[in-house]
Amino acid sequence: xxxxxxxxxxQEGTEGQHVxxxxxxxxxxxxxxxxxxxxxxxxxxxxxxxxxxAFLGGLLSIIFRLQLGFPGMDMxxxxxxxxxxxxxxxxxxxxxxxxxxxxxxxxxxxxxxxAGLSGTFSNYxxxxxxxxxxxxxxxxxxxxxxxxxxxxxxxxxxxxIETGPAAGGWVVYPPLSALPQAIPGSGTxxxxxxxxxxxxxxxQLMGGINYISTVINLRTKGMSFxxxxxxxxxxxxxxxxxxxxxxxxxxxxxxxVFDRSFGTSFYLSEIYIAGExxxxxxxxxxxxxxxxxxxGHPEVYIVLLxxxxxxxxxxxxxxxxxxxxxxxxxxxxxxxTILSFVVWAHHMFVSGLNPFLGSIFMFLTLIIAVPSAVKVxxxxxxxxxxxxxxxxxxxxxxxxxxLFISGGLTGIFLGNAxxxxxxxxxxxxxxxxxxxxxxxxxxGLMAGVYHWFPKMYGRMMDNTLGYIHFWATFVGVYLVFFPxxxxxxxxxxxxxxxxxxxxxxxxFVDMNMFISVAAILTFGAQAIFAFNFxxxxxxxxKAPANPWRSNTLEWSTPRFPEHGNWPGAIPMVYRWPYxxxxxxxxxxxxxxxxxxxxxxESNLPHEEDTYGIEMEGEETKKMDEPHAK
Amino acid sequence: MFGLIVGIGVILLxxxxxxxxxxxxxxxxxxxxxxxxxxxSNKVNATLMLAFLLGAxxxxxxxxxxxxxxxxxxxxxxxxxxxxxxxxxxxxxxxxVFIITQVLLFIFAYKYRYQEDKKALYYPDNSKLEVVWxxxxxxxxxxxxxxxxxxxxxxTSKAPEDAEVVxxxxxxxxxxxxxxxxxxxxxxxxxxxxxxxxxxxxxxTDKASFDDFTATELHIPKGKPxxxxxxxxxxxxxxxxxxxRLKQDAVPGMPTRFWFVPNKTTAEMKxxxxxxxxxxNIFCAEVCGQGxxxxxxxxxVEEPEDYQAWKTTQKSxxxxxxxxxxxxxxxxxxxxxxxxxxxNDKVKNSEANNL
Ligand code: HEM
Ligand SMILES: [Cu+2]
Ligand SMILES: [Cu+2]
Numbered sequence: 001x002x003x004x005x006x007x008x009x010x011q012e013g014t015e016g017q018h019v020x021x022x023x024x025x026x027x028x029x030x031x032x033x034x035x036x037x038x039x040x041x042x043x044x045x046x047x048x049x050x051x052x053x054a055f056l057g058g059l060l061s062i063i064f065r066l067q068l069g070f071p072g073m074d075m076x077x078x079x080x081x082x083x084x085x086x087x088x089x090x091x092x093x094x095x096x097x098x099x100x101x102x103x104x105x106x107x108x109x110x111x112x113x114x115a116g117l118s119g120t121f122s123n124y125x126x127x128x129x130x131x132x133x134x135x136x137x138x139x140x141x142x143x144x145x146x147x148x149x150x151x152x153x154x155x156x157x158x159x160x161i162e163t164g165p166a167a168g169g170w171v172v173y174p175p176l177s178a179l180p181q182a183i184p185g186s187g188t189x190x191x192x193x194x195x196x197x198x199x200x201x202x203x204q205l206m207g208g209i210n211y212i213s214t215v216i217n218l219r220t221k222g223m224s225f226x227x228x229x230x231x232x233x234x235x236x237x238x239x240x241x242x243x244x245x246x247x248x249x250x251x252x253x254x255x256x257v258f259d260r261s262f263g264t265s266f267y268l269s270e271i272y273i274a275g276e277x278x279x280x281x282x283x284x285x286x287x288x289x290x291x292x293x294x295x296g297h298p299e300v301y302i303v304l305l306x307x308x309x310x311x312x313x314x315x316x317x318x319x320x321x322x323x324x325x326x327x328x329x330x331x332x333x334x335x336x337t338i339l340s341f342v343v344w345a346h347h348m349f350v351s352g353l354n355p356f357l358g359s360i361f362m363f364l365t366l367i368i369a370v371p372s373a374v375k376v377x378x379x380x381x382x383x384x385x386x387x388x389x390x391x392x393x394x395x396x397x398x399x400x401x402x403l404f405i406s407g408g409l410t411g412i413f414l415g416n417a418x419x420x421x422x423x424x425x426x427x428x429x430x431x432x433x434x435x436x437x438x439x440x441x442x443x444g445l446m447a448g449v450y451h452w453f454p455k456m457y458g459r460m461m462d463n464t465l466g467y468i469h470f471w472a473t474f475v476g477v478y479l480v481f482f483p484x485x486x487x488x489x490x491x492x493x494x495x496x497x498x499x500x501x502x503x504x505x506x507x508f509v510d511m512n513m514f515i516s517v518a519a520i521l522t523f524g525a526q527a528i529f530a531f532n533f534x535x536x537x538x539x540x541x542k543a544p545a546n547p548w549r550s551n552t553l554e555w556s557t558p559r560f561p562e563h564g565n566w567p568g569a570i571p572m573v574y575r576w577p578y579x580x581x582x583x584x585x586x587x588x589x590x591x592x593x594x595x596x597x598x599x600x601e602s603n604l605p606h607e608e609d610t611y612g613i614e615m616e617g618e619e620t621k622k623m624d625e626p627h628a629k
Numbered sequence: 630m631f632g633l634i635v636g637i638g639v640i641l642l643x644x645x646x647x648x649x650x651x652x653x654x655x656x657x658x659x660x661x662x663x664x665x666x667x668x669x670s671n672k673v674n675a676t677l678m679l680a681f682l683l684g685a686x687x688x689x690x691x692x693x694x695x696x697x698x699x700x701x702x703x704x705x706x707x708x709x710x711x712x713x714x715x716x717x718x719x720x721x722x723x724x725x726v727f728i729i730t731q732v733l734l735f736i737f738a739y740k741y742r743y744q745e746d747k748k749a750l751y752y753p754d755n756s757k758l759e760v761v762w763x764x765x766x767x768x769x770x771x772x773x774x775x776x777x778x779x780x781x782x783x784x785t786s787k788a789p790e791d792a793e794v795v796x797x798x799x800x801x802x803x804x805x806x807x808x809x810x811x812x813x814x815x816x817x818x819x820x821x822x823x824x825x826x827x828x829x830x831x832x833x834t835d836k837a838s839f840d841d842f843t844a845t846e847l848h849i850p851k852g853k854p855x856x857x858x859x860x861x862x863x864x865x866x867x868x869x870x871x872x873x874r875l876k877q878d879a880v881p882g883m884p885t886r887f888w889f890v891p892n893k894t895t896a897e898m899k900x901x902x903x904x905x906x907x908x909x910n911i912f913c914a915e916v917c918g919q920g921x922x923x924x925x926x927x928x929x930v931e932e933p934e935d936y937q938a939w940k941t942t943q944k945s946x947x948x949x950x951x952x953x954x955x956x957x958x959x960x961x962x963x964x965x966x967x968x969x970x971x972x973n974d975k976v977k978n979s980e981a982n983n984l
């Protein structure tokens with residue numbers, strides 16, 4: 001398939017629109033790189049900000065990992081950065097430990113894996129893969145990024161204030177988060193946390209509305225929902241989850257603001273602290289937990305689904321096989337989307353929740369494991385009898401499946417209320433969510449970057465470095481997080497500054513040291529990625545038009561697509577995106593823009609039927625005038 | 630110091646990698662003429678997949694078996710047995726799935742690595758298979774949940790009438806205990822009555838308060854149902870006793886409870902574990918601030934006779950803080966003096982004086 005371009009048919013009437021756009025977008029530096037409304041540039045802005053946050057969030061975890069692995073170690077060398085948070089004897093301050101944990105969690109979950117992952121790939125891929133010139137509202141999309149940027153700056157600033165950033169855990173449960181008397185981080189730090197999160201939510205909502213309306217309205221001709229790549233399905237459903245759940249967090253945060261600043265008692269009741277009985281009565285800390293987890297649980301799917309979508313695409317492409325059970329994959333994602341809203345209270349089994357509600361949520365929770373299991377089986381079957389090409393993206397995707405299995409299965413323990421009594425808030429939970437949410441999403445992010453880098457920057461990343469990066473990260477992640485299961489089963493609670501204080505928890509000193517060393521090495525290995533990323537951006541091999549021989553539409557754009565994506569009209573779509581290794585086909589892939597009429601040798605019987613309809617449609621289109629150069 | 634070494638190590642690593650990278654680049658350039666679909670590294674990666682599987686399986690099995698005693702904790706309560714049973718049943722079910730799926734994943738990755746002369750199988754779906762692997766997990770999960778649900782409802786059922794009641798209150802940063810005394814009823818409390826000494830906010834207008842006593846160690850009898858009434862004074866805490874498989878948040882403004890039957894005394898546990906230093910403890914499992922990691926309270930599980938003996942030696946709180954008699958309404962003073970045991974004191978004191 002020489003360039004493939006001679007086979008592209010274009011959607012009628014889209015050309016004029018493009019010319020019109022062209023006039024607008026040979027802008028200056030500011031409109032091209034900063035206040036850009038081009039979804040591709042916005043995606044890159046998200047990616048850059050996300051990568052910056054990932055390194056910062058990782059660094060914070062390294063600091064507290066040092067404390068856990070080498071309790072009481074002399075951290076005086078950090079004094080230049082951390083100042084008063086390192087005390088006279090060179091030890092890390094315990095409240096600052098909690099602040100580090102809190103910031104690490106907040107940054108990783110929201111700023112890296114929500115904004116960095118969805119923000120990058122929803123923005124980048126939705127228009128390119130559905131055949132649209134841009135998002136439904138480029139302006140709102142730009143605002144979405146800049147609200148995120150604002151949120152980032154506020155959160156970043158909070159790290160440097162004197163009383164320290166928020167320190168009540170990433171869930172910021174009141175009363176701890178409501179009362180500055182309880183912990184210094186609940187003063188200005190917490191205020192900034194709330195402000196940043198409000199901006200963040202605004203950003204998410206604007207992004208989400210855009211993703212949804214773009215997918216619904218701007219699909220190119222022929223791109224029916226049943227022909228959407230699974231990436232798009234996952235971004236679409238993710239956006240729906242976000243749109244329905246973030247407002248609830250917003251409400252929860254707002255009430256917390258009221259309690260903190262205006263003397264209301266939504267979450268506060270009968271509190272005696274710092275020698276004083278507070279006037280608040282009648283509030284309920286559990287109310288906050290309900291509101292938080294109504295977002296908090298869907299949030300794990302907000303970071304998970306895009307990763308699974310990316311993996312589906314990467315695995316199918318590099319196994320040279322159709323994704324197995326496309327409909328089941330879509331169905332299970334829809335199932336997960338719906339169920340993700342009715343399981344939140346499994347985080348609250350021992351919170352004082354009515355035990356009967358606990359039973360209900362236990363049943364609902366274990367139902368959600370079924371669609372997740374289906375996805376794993378489908379990935380496995382996709383690999384079965386494939387012809388696997390191990391690009392770095394493919395390696396990360398296979399690694400992702402492995403991590404998803406490991407982390408997902410431990411969810412079955414935690415979803416069981418009886419077992420959760422013991423495991424709740426222990427390191428078992430830390431192990432569970434780092435595997436299933438942290439690592440899986442992170443691997444999805446990496447797979448996406450390696451896979452779409454050639455499209456983003458017109459150059460290839462270095463494969464060998466990619467391989468080293470993958471193996472170091474994959475082995476590292478398992479070495480860091482798998483042992484935490486044992487520590488959790490042994491009963492170690494999370495968010496503990498130190499375990500040496502008591503005899504019973506003294507048992508895993510060597511294991512904790514091991515984990516910390518593994519974490520440092522794994523974190524260090526990310527430098528390979530950073531190097532590869534920036535080096536290849538300028539010096540990488542030039543990317544061919546379709547380096548992975550993939551079926552989706554983005555690979556039909558020029559090497560450097562301008563704002564508007566296709567220089568001519570938008571290609572039409574005739575088939576699903578997974579025609580890999582179709583029997584009797586000339587090549588082992590048939591892109592979506594190739595009509596069935598062009599592939600009589602490989603069409604399946606039911607596809608012959610659509611043939612006639614296809615031809616009818618084309619007659620009205622000057623099909624023999626492709627616009628490619 | 631250690632940090633410095635790590636830092637240097639990381640830098641060295643980066644330098645080494647960079648050098649290797651340059652060399653590989655040069656080699657690549659030198660032989661970039663042959664245009665194959667995949668390079669030899671495909672085979673290497675496939676082999677590494679297999680190596681990873683074997684290595685990880687080895688480590689996992691070795692550690693799980695060799696260190697079993699280290700990471701499992703003994704059970705000290707009746708319901709703990711059921712919880713652990715559920716845990717290990719789940720471990721078995723998920724373990725089987727874990728092994729099968731991981732093995733398939735890595736074996737497939739190795740076996741189906743790219744081969745020039747092969748073509749992938751076009752296999753877009755198979756409804757029968759998909760129904761099977763939707764229904765089978767659903768059944769397995771249903772079984773597990775059902776088991777868990779039974780254990781859960783037992784644990785959270787209403788405490789027996791004759792349960793020994795103890796109040797546990799979390800505060801920054803410790804646990805405070807209160808026993809109901811002879812009348813078996815805990816007196817009312819009100820957070821506005823809290824002061825430096827009366828940290829519970831005990832309300833002495835309630836008769837039931839008079840004989841309540843406090844303690845610094847949680848004494849409980851073996852083999853009897855114990856009902857913990859749990860509350861918090863300032864922020865969230867969580868009562869966590871690993872050996873009892875017990876965890877329940879302490880919530881300001883909303884008392885919670887947990888009942889259980891301890892089935893091994895501290896002494897028996899020491900024997901069983903061959904560890905003379907063993908103690909049961911309450912830990913805190915909900916982040917509550919600076920001292921969260923250091924909130925510990927010792928528990929003593931003893932034979933019922935010893936427990937009763939201990940209990941009779943405890944003086945009511947009012948008796949130890951007679952100043953608070955002033956807070957008792959005039960009409961109840963007499964009752965307060967009697968049920969707090971103060972009159973015994975007085976009797977004794979006057980006897981002493983008489984001598
Ligand atoms: C460099 C790799 C990482 C390491 C070594 C690491 C380590 C840790 C550890 C040890 C804790 C528990 C601390 C405690 O409870 O005292 C923790 C908490 C947490 N981590 Fe990570 N983590 C890493 C990456 C990630 C990623 C990628 C995510 C994204 C989901 C993440 C999300 C969280 C969250 C949400 C918490 C809970 C924070 C809280 O308790 O409030 N981490 N991390
Ligand atoms: Cu959840
Ligand atoms: Cu605590």
